[in-house]
Amino acid sequence: MAELRIADVEKSFGKVEVLKGVDLAIQDGEFIVLLGPSGCGKSTLLRIIAGLEDQTSGTISIGGTTVDHLPPARRGIAMVFQSYALYPHLDVAGNWALGLKQAGETKEVIEERTKEAARILELGPLLQRRPSELSGGQRQRVAIGRAIVRHPGVFLFDEPLSNLDAALRAQVRFEIGRLHKQLGATMVYVTHDQVEAMTLADRIVVMHQGVVQQVGSPADLYRTPANLFVAGFIGSPRMNFLKGTARQPGSLELDHGASLPLAELRQPAGEVVLGVRPDGFAVGDGATAPVRGKVVLNEYLGRESYLHLELEAGGRVVVEVAPDNPVRLDEIVGLELKPRAAHLFDAASEQRLAA
């Protein structure tokens, strides 16, 4: 078990800057998820932590030791890959033992660790199988087992669920969460899937274009996104964004004429972007509400429905409504803002405005 510190790490491939100064302090036993769209640098950061890639500048330390010049095997880490990356010519036990043998562990230790991992992952009956004789879910559990037997200070996961089908994904996700509680180990988990991030993480690190956008608990990120990117990235369906100008407190002039009463707006702020999640609107009277739109699509999902509205003032929004709502296609409906549903961002800096 170990803490992990990332100090001002930068990485460029040639002229392309992939990481632009990342600082992170990860506590012992914490489950950290690096979340972001593809190409945001999250996997590169993970590979730098693992030692598979050298940073251009900056320092990584694990458990208080600077590991910048140590090869992966001596950093006290273990990594689980998206493609499982099991040695095809070795059986499960052989896959687990290879790294330990390389580190010079005795037979007794190897056997004991194999038993332990097999018990944790319930893989006992499969120890003599080759990877080709296992199902996808089993292979990923074997890959996780290969990490467990190393007794690493830090577990690194590189999109471990991406190759699994939906049902297995939920199951293995649950197992990884359980494993974290059981082992209490520090874990760093890379994904582009916000469901995995929200369900597993103690803290999520949202990355975009090589820059950390926000670090916080899943609830923090959902309730108070620090900027437009985080607001748009977390939550499904996406948050709706409406541009406007805040000339006076208590009211927001939307770009296309309508004026929206907004209690959160306590001082003039100039050009702003109003963010509202689909459940932050209430459907009101189409005649009197300040913001009106035409229903262009009604997505029925059983527990709720999503209305896609084309606003009279231009732009589209998605609104969550009860599934038994009487709204018909092409109908004009009005929108009202629910209390505390507004997120305000500065239009130029894209940063959240303090309420």
Add this chain to the structure above:
Amino acid sequence: MNRARRSLTAEAAAHAILIAYTIIALFPVVLILINSFKDRRAIFQAPMAPPTPESLSLIGYATVLEQGNFALYFMNSLTVTVLALVLVLLLGAMAAFALAEYRFFGNALMGLYLAIGIMIPIRLGTVGILEMMVATGLVNTRTALVLVYTANGLPLCVFILSEFMRNVSKDLKDAARIDGLSEYTIFFRIVLPLVRPAMATVAVFTMIPIWNDLWFPLILAPGEAVKTITLGTQVFIGQFVTNWNAVLAGLALAILPVLALYLVFSRQLIRGITSGAVK
């Protein structure tokens, strides 16, 4: 592969083409084999006829095995081929691994430079090679042949293998690095077993031209002690008289080792040829 049922005519046509090709390809080999078992008169009177009890004769084989240093030539050929093959595969695979695996300045250029070797026939440089061999005192040694064949075989080997090695999962190599395996161990224990079919393909394509080559043995190593089998058989071809029995018997015997090696590699070979195509 589409397993849909095909029409009988299409099936028959495909077989007809393949059978015709097989006959054409095998015809010279069969001709050599049947005539090597006949006496001289029968060879000339009815070259297409299989040996009959009257015309059956092992005189060719007897001549080859008694006269000349057939066993020596044989060993020379085998030594040169096997050594060159081992060197081509080992060095070629290592170079391919480096090209496929590591980012370094001039990687693409180096790959191109090596690939040019495929396009330029090495025989164009015969004079230069001969001069070099004379200068280094390697004329009339098997070393000279091994060196030339290694140089000749490397480009294709590097070209094919680097392509296959790029297809070996990057995660797998990284997993091995995290497990503490050295780059050499990763190469020998992880990557090589996975590109074995490609290795077999390269081995066959490298081995057969070396075994069959007449040019370089004739120029670089014509000495009696270092003659290869293809060159050795030439002693029976004279300006005025050719001992066809012996020539044919010698060639027939020369087929055997390649055939054996080919059978060893063939199962892998087929997988190697198709695995790149059908992905």
